[in-house]
Amino acid sequence: MSEKKLNLTLKVWRQKNAKEAGNFITYKVTDISTDMSFLEMFDVLNEQLINKGEEPIAFDHDCREGICGMCSMYINGRAHGPAQGTTTCQLHMRKFKDGDTITVEPWRASSFPVIKDLVVDRSAFDHIISAGGFVSVNTGNAQDANNLPVPKNDADNAFAAAACIGCGACVAACKNSSAMLFVSAKVSQLALLPQGQIERETRVLNMVKTMDDEGFGSCTNTGACEAECPKEISVENIARLNREYLMANLK
């Protein structure tokens, strides 16, 4: 596609650290190529700031190919910005128009406290996984991989759930800051596979308990999480989580 140049106004949340209050600062960037990714546009801005002797904007990012789940910007009121099924790093500037004003905020949730500027602490997700998002199999325990056939359909559904990259967009987009989509993706993956059966009940009970303890809100089924999920994880998984939780409690 032919390259165009954009001039943009950016309103970016700046916050020195977790303790100090933050505020929006307005920046101008010029000659932004439509071939750039959103983060490359931020690189350009940061280079400008460094050259002016100012502190660059801190933001999380790593793989820049949409799989590590580290990038996390709330762009113009949407988690990862306007494109469907796309992480911030894969959002490209051709989605914007010359003269646009773009507001960039960090994920907002009490469970994801801001560390600096646009960087938030998502360790709550790790805590949820360590509460039960695994199969307890020590290295060396495993039997031959083909001893336990798995219906293709189950394997495919488990994979679709396992595609979650743990970026937290679901929490960020949810009006209640609920982590249900994240938790349900892991619970679903393991509930669908025979390997996950033995710990099926304890897993869901422990993960939900940790989710609640971490201070995430509750799900009101608005579907915002699915709509903003860069991996388009389905809310069907949330229904499965509800089901698993009910059944585990009935036993």
Place this chain on the structure above:
Amino acid sequence: MNRFLTSSLGKKVVMALTGLFLISFLLVHCGINALIFYNDGGVNFNAGAEFMGTNPIIRTVEIILFIGLVLHIYQALILTLGNNKARPVKYAVNAAAENSKWYSRSMGLLGTLILMFLIIHLKHFWVTSRFTDQITGGHTTLFDEMKVIFSEAWVVALYDLAMISLAYHLLHGFYSAFQTLGLNNKKYTPVIKLVGAAFSIIIPFVFAMMPLAMHMGWVK
């Protein structure tokens, strides 16, 4: 069990179950009231109302209904408070319309509107039929009562606005209850959504027609 009820998922299950129970009440309520459309001067309707007002089973269910309503409201309050705490700092720009329906995000507001309506509505009919009449020994039928109350245009407008709120509340609530109870499936969810949408439109519409029909004199 205690752990279940205090968990976020348990609370939601309570919301869903009480919600479905209230939905079933709406169906009965709507069915009985629709008897006015016989346009027989309220004969059938009054008979139905009489039955509902005197049958001991119905009276018992009525108590359960009240408990259900209170639980639904109480749980909603608790959940809302928790959810507000989960996001102490709000977004400066939030394009929520891009990812969800406004009414799914406004269940609290819609619910509050319905509750306000409900208080007025109970005052209009339930208090009158169950208490006032008994104290005063009056013998106005509910049908007559309706005629009087719906002669006021603002009451009709109020009722019909409340029914719009109810419609949107149901439009999300119906499907949402099934989702919360874990009933979501590629095959059945479209059906649930369709039935839910039909229910959310038809029931409030029939309800809304009642004050209007009375007021306009379509039903005599």
Place this chain on the structure above:
Amino acid sequence: MTKLNSKIPAGELETKWTKYKSTVPLVNPANKRSIEIIVVGSGLAGASAAASLAELGYKVKCYCFQDSPRRAHSIAAQGGINAAKNYQNDGDSVYRLFYDTVKGGDYRAREGNVYRLAEVSANIIDQCVAQGVPFAREYGGYLSNRSFGGTQVQRTFYAAGQTGQQLLLGAYSALERQVGIGTVTMYSRHEMLDIVLIDGKARGIIARDLVTGKLERHFGHAVLLCTGGYGNVFYLSTNAMGSNVTAAWKAHRKGAFFGNPCFTQIHPTCIPVSGDHQSKLTLMSESLRNDGRIWVPKKKDDNRKPVDIPEEERDYYLERRYPAFGNLVPRDVASRAAKERCDAGYGVGTSKMAVYLDFTFNTMRYGRIEANKLGIQNPSEAEIKKLGKEVVKEKYGNLFEMYEKITGENPYETPMRIYPAVHYTMGGLWVDYELMTTVPGLYALGEANFSDHGANRLGASALMQGLADGYFVIPYTIGAYLSGDIRTKSIPTDHPAFVDAEKKVQEQLDKLMNIKGMKSVDHFHKKLGKIMWDKCGMGRNEKGLTEAISEIRALREEFWKDVRIPGTQNEMNLELEKAGRVADFIELGELMCMDALNRKESCGGHFREESQTEEGEAKRDDDKFSYVSAWEYKGIGSFEMHKEELVFDVVHPSQRSYK
């Protein structure tokens, strides 16, 4: 040479590992509980090692610079993982996997290590499946395989185009399970900045908490570096932005030899650079070469749209040069061929540094097959195209979408533009059979070590090696060292060695902060990258490498005079993090060029222009260069090379031919 003991067990190739396992000293469970192990990095190698060692009873501390161990760059691997399972009944075996790997690596790897890798490959699949890794399956419920990188068997297990992600999340879940139990303490957003040596043994690390900026001292009876490769020395690579050499380089400076630093893998199918703003490159899975045909116009500077260039004016150069393997030649060969065409002026796109990867041919072929299946008589071109597109979409949908997101072009309608990009580094810290570096108690696993891939890695083998090292090798081999260490009590971190190491790290940070120069860290990184890519990239020659060395030295001087790092030390400071990493990359870049200069042969990913056949193919020189070059650090810009001669008892090196 006396300094290098590869510790390959004696005996027949097939029995080395079995014998080793049954005779290696063990640490009893009670003693394990008082032994602490530090694992730096949480990718496939790090997470699997940390989890497995914790399961054995060791006290493990694991570090990663990302916000969560789940982010490590192993996650980005697309294609798959090899294992000698022979589920397809197509003649695969441990020996074949071993042989393919040694040959693919252009005979620059150790036979003993590679055979062990092939042996444990099957266990990896078992372990991952047991963890709930959702590999692709056939309708019968059994695991599916695909072929990869031109091998003759189907031994690659995969989970769509996200195999690395699924394997990493499996290892991550095992790790988090141990974190939950309390046997692993996880330190996220921590970067290792030095190794602490006591009596010549690795006894701990100095790490910087990247949130507070504070330096911390951590003790361990042994230290495992699982910190990945150093492809980012080229600035532009398919590596993650944070991938770095710092941990390995600090270890190198403390005495760990660096093996084969010049062996870099350039992957042929990446999305080309679109402009100066480019921050990283994105890979398009090698599996695309199964169905795409690579071509350039026959005419120089042909500016027509690719669809307007008629068939007879296209040069399918891989099919022309390598009729036997065609588009499926190994990565190094495909990459060089693309460079050759572009350098000769036949490149496409605005930059002219790209070639076409065209799916039209196979789209139409699939379309005709589908039409037959559906019983459509005389289908129209449009119908065939539509049906074919659906097949292609099912196979590569996610890759095509990613391509479109990045380039804004629809690869169903117009050929992809691709160009080679730095992808993997076969070189790394020199390790012996037990994965120990030349520093006692300091280990290197996964891409961080100089590896089992020789001079070129085959597709779907990186995941295999990372997990083999972590799950199935280190839990055994570390016993050999720790069994002699059971009486060593935890050393308090106020020991002078810790104090001194921390002081040195502090001094380096102060020095960086106090330069207060004029140019950003990225400015230097980009300059380094350009030198490396131009002179130590796909083609290397004596003149270029000599120039590169002096240019890099000048760049180092300039860096330490003129780099600008805003902010302060005691806070989250991303520029300071980058500066430390780039400082190490600069030193490494020089060593890479020295190694490339020393190795006058062409082998695998290392192509010395002086050493090629008349037809322009790589020419190996086994008489002179059949060794691992292991470099010892002697001070800034000064290195001494040690040779580990490679002995081939079983396979006999021959010139690779794909004609």
